[in-house]
Amino acid sequence: MSDVGVDESLLKSVAVQVATEAAELVREAWEGMARGRSVVVGTKSADTDVVTAVDHDSERLVRARLAELRPGDPVLGEEGGGTAGDGVTWVVDPIDGTVNFLYGLPWFAVSVAAQVGGESVAGAVVEPASGRVWSAARGQGAFLDGRRLSVSAPARLELTLVGTGFAYSAQRRTRQSRFAAELLGRVRDIRRNGAASLDLCAVAAGWLDAYVEHGLHRWDWAAGALIAAEAGAAVHLPGSAPDLGEDATYAAAPSIADPLRKALVDCGAADV
DSSP: OOTTSOOHHHHHHHHHHHHHHHHHHHHHHHHHHHTTOOOOEEESSSTTSEEEHHHHHHHHHHHHHHHHHSTTOOEEETTTBOOOOSSEEEEEEEEETHHHHHHTOSOOEEEEEEEETTEEEEEEEEOTTTOOEEEEETTSOEEETTEEOOOOOOSSGGGOEEEOOOOSSHHHHHHHHHHHHHHHTTSSEEEOOSOHHHHHHHHHHTSSSEEEEESOOHHHHHHHHHHHHHTTOEEEOTTSOGGGOTTEEEEEOHHHHHHHHHHHHHTTGGGO
16 A cells, blocks of 8 residues: 555556456457458548547447456547546547557557556556556566566667657658758667557567657556556656657667657657
8 A cells, every 4th residue: 555545466456457358458459450350530630630430439448347346447549538536547548549440550559547646556458469568567667477577787879779659740740850860870779650659668578768748648657657667667748848849758778868868859849
């Protein structure tokens, strides 16, 4: 039991259970698409910002299971909305990486996190295609399928592999591409995988040395950022690092966190 009166271990177990069940639903739909089954697709903020019937089905399942396992806890979901409460609030992304899901790429996930006072205290990110389960509870470390995770330790900035992502707005994507092009000359390389939660988990596993993206929503980072932090990453969430931009999410191995942050500022991160 923590000093705010919640059992992070229990909340982590709930997050893993619910995210795993939703991931199974998503996996079955994804495999059905590969066999030619159609899926209803709509758009949100732009024609490139897609949402599927499977997103809605996944979130409905998560909400229903949370209502059974944690009755009374409010839920904030990407598709169903919601508001935070005074105690535990669940933050849900029913499919993070919907475009990948639609195109048949396996890099997408279900993300479920428990927050108290806007801070993540437990969470899980489950990959439907592979079945991999990423999880963390505050102060208890981060894990992939039960194996404890630890971030990488690149020796120099120029040996740093950085993950990033781009907005749905064409105007902002253009600014972000210029920012990425400037950064490319200072690091080993850049990866753009299309699922923020999994990019943050990749930092936790040492598959990426760092990750930075502007414009994420709470459900994009709620579980993944906790997993990265519990694996030892230096993490800054939207609003906490104005020099990187008011809506920047940043996670990096400590060995290069400071020089990379300076490089990001020099490359114009605050103007992205």
